[in-house]
Amino acid sequence: MFARTRHQAAPQSVSTASELTEQQAFLVLNALPNIGPITLNHLLTELGGDPRVVFTVGTRRLESVQGVGPAISATIAGWREHFDLGREEERMAKAVTTFITPRDQGYPRLLKEIHDPPIGLYRKGSYDFAQPCIAIVGSRRTTLYGQSVAKKLGADLARLGFCIVSGMARGIDTAAHEGALSVGGKTAAVLGCGVDIVYPPENLSLYRRIEEQGAILSEFPFGRRADRQSFPMRNRVVSGISEAVVVVETDVNGGSMITARFAGEQGRLIFAVPGRIDQATSRGCHQLIRDGATLFTSVDDILGEINYLDGFRPAPIGEKPADAAAGRPAHLTDEEAAVFRCFSGGAILSVDTLAAMTTLPASQLSATLMMLELKRLIVKRTDGAFEAHGPAR
Numbered sequence: 001m002f003a004r005t006r007h008q009a010a011p012q013s014v015s016t017a018s019e020l021t022e023q024q025a026f027l028v029l030n031a032l033p034n035i036g037p038i039t040l041n042h043l044l045t046e047l048g049g050d051p052r053v054v055f056t057v058g059t060r061r062l063e064s065v066q067g068v069g070p071a072i073s074a075t076i077a078g079w080r081e082h083f084d085l086g087r088e089e090e091r092m093a094k095a096v097t098t099f100i101t102p103r104d105q106g107y108p109r110l111l112k113e114i115h116d117p118p119i120g121l122y123r124k125g126s127y128d129f130a131q132p133c134i135a136i137v138g139s140r141r142t143t144l145y146g147q148s149v150a151k152k153l154g155a156d157l158a159r160l161g162f163c164i165v166s167g168m169a170r171g172i173d174t175a176a177h178e179g180a181l182s183v184g185g186k187t188a189a190v191l192g193c194g195v196d197i198v199y200p201p202e203n204l205s206l207y208r209r210i211e212e213q214g215a216i217l218s219e220f221p222f223g224r225r226a227d228r229q230s231f232p233m234r235n236r237v238v239s240g241i242s243e244a245v246v247v248v249e250t251d252v253n254g255g256s257m258i259t260a261r262f263a264g265e266q267g268r269l270i271f272a273v274p275g276r277i278d279q280a281t282s283r284g285c286h287q288l289i290r291d292g293a294t295l296f297t298s299v300d301d302i303l304g305e306i307n308y309l310d311g312f313r314p315a316p317i318g319e320k321p322a323d324a325a326a327g328r329p330a331h332l333t334d335e336e337a338a339v340f341r342c343f344s345g346g347a348i349l350s351v352d353t354l355a356a357m358t359t360l361p362a363s364q365l366s367a368t369l370m371m372l373e374l375k376r377l378i379v380k381r382t383d384g385a386f387e388a389h390g391p392a393r
Contacts (some may be wrong), residue, residue: 002013002233010305010377011029015332015363017153020052020055021342022050022051022052022053023054023101024085024089025051025054025100025150025343026098026099026101026119026120026307026376027053027085027088027089027120028055028079028085028304029043029051029076029119030052030099030118030119030120030219030221031082031083031088031211031221031354032075032076032079032083033075033076034071035053035071035072035075035076035210036037036116037071037116037118037119037219038067038116038289039065039067039068039115040119041116042065042067042068043062043065043068044119044161044346046064046065047061047065049197051119052137055074055076055079055271055304059073059074059077060386067113080124080242081387085175088221088222088321090121091196091222091358092222092360095124095196095222095363096124097121097122097123097195098122098123099120099121099122100121100123101119101120103116105128105236105347106123106127106128107121107129108129108133108240108285110214110240110241110242111237111240111241113240113266114236114240114266115238117160117240117266118219118237119240119375120219120236121218121219121237122194122195122215122217122218122219122220122221122222122282123195123214123216123217124195124212124215125210125212125213125215125216126215127163127186127188127213127214127215128194129163129215129241129363129375131161131162131163131186132161132162132163132243132306133162133163133164133165133188133241133242133243134157134162134164134165134242134244134245134246134302135137135164135165135238135239135241135242135244135245135246135259135263136150136153136157136164136165136166136172136173136176136245136248137167137172137176137235137238137245137246137247137248137250137255137256137259138172138173138247138249138250138254138256138281139169139172139246139248139249139254139256139281139329140169140170140171140172141171141252141281141285142171142172142175142248142249142281144276145250146171146172146175146248146249146273146275146281147171147175148170149273150172150175150179150248151175151176151178151182152175152177152179153176153246153248153299154175154177154178154180154182154185155179155180155182155183155185155186155208155290155308156179157180157185157299157302158179158181158183158184158185158186158187158219159183159185159374160299160303160374161185161318162185162186163172163180163185163186163187163188163192164176164177164179164185164187164188164190165187165189165238165241166188166189166190166238167189167190167191167235167238168189168190168191168200168203168206168207168216169200170200170203170208172248172249172256172319173179174206176248177189177206177210178206180214181210181213182211185213185310186213186214187206187210187213187214188210188214188215188216188217188241189210189214189215189216189217189225189236190217190218190237190238190241191216191217191218191220191222192218192226192230192231192233192234192254192263192366193211193218193225193226193230194218194220194221194222194223194224194225195216195218195222195223196219196222196223197223197224197225197226198230199226199260207312211388217237217239218234219233220256222243223312224325225362231255231258232255233288234370235258235259235262235323236257236259236262239259239260239263239264239268240262241267242268243268243269243306244263244269244270244271244302244305244306245259245263245268245269245270245271245272246272246273246296246302247259247260247261247270247271247272247273247284247285247288247293248285248286249273249275249281249282249284249285250271250284250285250286251280251281251283251284252285252287253284254281254376257284257287260272260288260293269302269305269306269393270288270292270293270294270296271293271294271295271296271301271302272285272286272288272289272293272294272295272296272345274286274289274295274296274297274308274372275387281307294393298370299374300370300374301372303373303374306347307317311356323360332375333363333368333371335368336368336371336372336375338358338360339360339365339368339369339372340356340372340377340388342357342358342375343378343387343388344356347387347388348385348386348387349385349387350357350363350383350386351366351369351384351386353383354369354386369386371375
């Protein structure tokens with residue numbers, strides 16, 4: 001990784017462009033003003049992929065690339081006037097921050113596939129995005145219902161092994177991150193400002209917990225304040241990282257509608273949580289549902305779509321240790337344990353058979369089966385019967 005630890009020597013000064021390392025060249029290009037990710041990626045493709053070449057080929061060659069005019073070529077030639085590389089490296093080292101590019105293992109896999117991927121991301125925290133991600137987004141001005149849904153959804157999905165992605169904003173974003181953290185899951189916050197800026201400031205404690213348990217990401221240099229341009233750029237990264245985006249609450253003009261639009265353009269699954277018809281923060285979700293988003297009613301809605309796409313569902317957090325005294329996986333209710341024991345010996349059972357074996361009411365049996373599915377202890381077959389996910393204990 002690019003950033004050094006606090007005990008490493010200070011970075012050497014760079015006197016000429018030819019002395020830049022590949023990682024430094026990526027860092028400089030990413031920070032230059034008025035050059036977007038599409039143009040940067042065009043430059044890298046046209047010039048063979050080595051970012052150092054961008055600083056050595058000359059104005060005429062630069063301007064032969066689509067989207068590059070005199071203003072951009074002049075910015076590249078005079079990059080030292082726009083970006084203090086040494087100062088940025090010092091800030092990164094002090095903040096224990098790395099800069100990851102699409103060539104690094106920790107760069108999110110799906111993000112490489114979008115039309116305009118960042119050429120690099122600042123990252124605080126060690127999480128490497130090995131697990132599939134689901135974004136949970138929504139309004140800053142939210143209801144208690146919306147916060148409850150977002151927190152529970154974040155916890156349920158994180159418990160199943162997904163990394164929860166959001167923007168660390170007030171309201172729904174905060175609730176989603178907190179839900180994931182509450183069960184020891186992974187979560188990533190994508191910021192619309194530099195990683196050295198905690199916004200909103202009251203989320204400082206949350207910021208630190210996410211850094212410890214997941215990752216803080218931004219494509220913006222240190223000191224960059226959020227603005228009207230940075231938030232949409234952040235939103236495309238939120239959706240680009242994720243297999244699916246769940247919109248919990250939003251008005252029709254909310255920023256989450258932008259995230260949903262990016263998700264549609266990127267080919268991601270889109271879910272929307274229904275709400276009261278007289279609630280402003282439900283209007284955006286209802287519009288998304290009218291426009292074709294999947295109505296979200298439970299985690300099963302997501303799991304069904306993920307399974308349909310084949311192979312994106314992760315393993316749950318850890319394996320539940322066996323409770324030797326009870327002869328069952330730990331953390332099961334009495335009803336769940338009773339139903340799970342029915343599958344010993346590899347039994348394949350219909351709902352009617354399970355009802356007869358357990359004498360549980362139909363509604364309670366249905367809820368118990370759903371919880372065992374969420375805990376990945378049983379699976380529902382195409383014929384409607386159930387069987388243990390692995391050897392039943």
